[in-house]
Amino acid sequence: MKPAARIAAAAEILDYIFSGEPAEKVLTGWARRSRFAGSKDRAAIRDIVFDALRKRNSYAARGGALTGRAVMLGRAVLQGEPVEEIFSGERFALAELSEAERKAISQDLAEKVINLPDWVVTQIADENGEEAAQEIGVALEERAQVFVRANLLKATPENAIERLGAEGVIGVPHPHVRTAIKITEGARLLASSTAYQEGYVEVQDASSQAAVALLPLEQGDNVLDYCAGGGGKALAIAARTKSQVDAYDISFGRMKDIPSRATRAGAEITCHQQPPEQLYDLVFCDAPCSGSGTWRRTPDMKWRFSEARMVALQAQQAEVLRKAAPLVRAGGFLAYATCSILRAENFAQVKAFVDDSGEFSLVDDHSWPVSEEGDGFYLAILQKQNTL
Template sequence: MTPGARVQAAIDILDVIGAGQPAEKALTNWARGARFAGSKDRAAVRDHVFAALRRWCSAAARGGAPTGRGRMIGLLRGTGTDPASLFTGQGHAPAPLDAAEALDPGMPADRLVALDCPEWLAPSLETSLEHRFEPVMKCLQERAPVFVRVNTLRGDPREAARRLAEEGIESRPSALSPTALELTANARRLRQGQSFAEGLVELQDAASQAVTDLLPVENARRILDYCAGGGGKTLAMAPRTGGALHAHDIAPARMADLPERAARAGVEVTLHDPRSIGGQGRFDLVLADAPCSGSGSWRRAPEAKWTLTESRLRALEAMQDEVLHDAAAHVASGGRLAYATCSMLRSENEDRIDTFLERNGGWTLGKQVRFDPLDGGDGFFLAILTKC
């Protein structure tokens, strides 16, 4: 595919997304019908689509229309590319710009449009992020870095960086966590390499690793990851503890890949479903990485910024209260309850901890930590409570 043809493919996909189809489904359906597209073509089209999703409003304003075509025109202008160089009408490229499209209106005058911030959510984000609001929103318009976690049961970060380099993958250390390496070139090769296959490295955001680094695992004999999902934090805890690791999720299917990942990493994890967890007794540390808006990871999943609604946010907050309540029941006397989200909103973070403490006696709050994309990784929150 020519560069222009890739832009036209992105335009078509963006129009499907604009009509209501989820982004991943729209990309999958396009790929199935575009058998002429090679792996590099599919990656380039995907990059165009996700870049446009990150700048959904500002690109439409800069391109003159809330359509796939308008958004790609605006996106190209925003990244310093003259759209006329790709909108040629040749070789499956988009038709040339008309007179109106050829006029660049410049950056949107509306502050929230320019920042690609949903209007209804702006007050909460500004309250939560304070003076970091604008720089964080600008950061969310860019692509997120790719990080791996070095599994120190298999090797150290220096060895991992060397092995990755042998596989053609460039990396550098992250200041957020001693086990985090940022992949700076050829990150898409990772899953085909031996360092990944042998469990030396796992994909995991650096801020997620930093949160796990802060968990008090060293003296915990029994540890429960209550909302384990794929088990990234479960596996990240393993090298720092000799305690028994247990994983639970209300939807056990989310843990389907965890046994294979644990075996690759050389880690033993006991899995529990909602029916079996009640008979497991109490744990010294319970991690509740609760379902949330995902606002801290909107660079990676930009569609979520635009599909989140006020009613959905309120439902998530109620769910977070329920998760905290249920997870607390599994904490032993003197044990710790760690609450985490990948949200930047106070209503999902500090407010939920305040509500829990108001409703439940016998707990003390220790550490509370926030990360946002300006720190280098995703946005995360962590609070650690102790059961008296």
């Protein structure tokens, strides 16, 4: 496919997404219907669509409307692409520009455009100021880096980098997180690499790895991952403690991949259908959240996420803390984490819990911003009063 044809396809796909369809569903459907498109075409179109979703408001403002065509027009103008070639009217390309479109791209934009939903901008601005909202919006416009975690049960970070490099997957050490490796070349080869398939590395964002590194853990500690999901944090914890980790999730089906992942990693993780009845040295709660710290990776989610969903999630987060707390031994720790950058899901939740519980105190909390070094992430470490 020629570049103009790829952009026309992206405009078509965006129209479906703007109507409310999930991006992944639309992209998969388009690929199935478009057998003429090769793997490079599909990858290029996906990149164009995701870039447009990350910068939707900016491109729509420049193009004059929130449609696939207008967003592609705005993108072409702001990126300095040859507009007349893209909108040539030739076969498989977008139709030539109308006078209204030419007028739209010739006008100056009066206001700053932030690539976040208005209600999210308002919330961030109320918490940290309008400049912070602008900075976060800009940070979320860029494509996220790919990170893997060196599995210390099988390899050192240096050995993992060497093994990956031998298969064309080039990685460099993270400047602050010992286990984190940034993939700079060959990311598409990662899943098929021997280093990955034999469990020397696991895909995990650097901020998430940094959070696990801060957990108050000793080798052999008794740990429960209370919202385990796919098991990424449980695997990282097991690599730190070098001992068995319990895993639980309110939806048991979410943990279906944990057994095979644990076998590959050489870790011992036991999945529970019901919350265990024993007490733990540390209970880790990676609570359900907006995922706002990861919106670079799933950019359509920031436009689909609503205030109503936020309210529902806050209730879930409070319930997670309330139900996990009794599983912590006296003197033990409760860790609360989200991949959110919104205070209402982070410190505000922790403060409300500490104030209400009467038996936990905040030991430490840390926020990781969205940056080249990782996604946005939050961790709070709470300690249960020792009544002995």
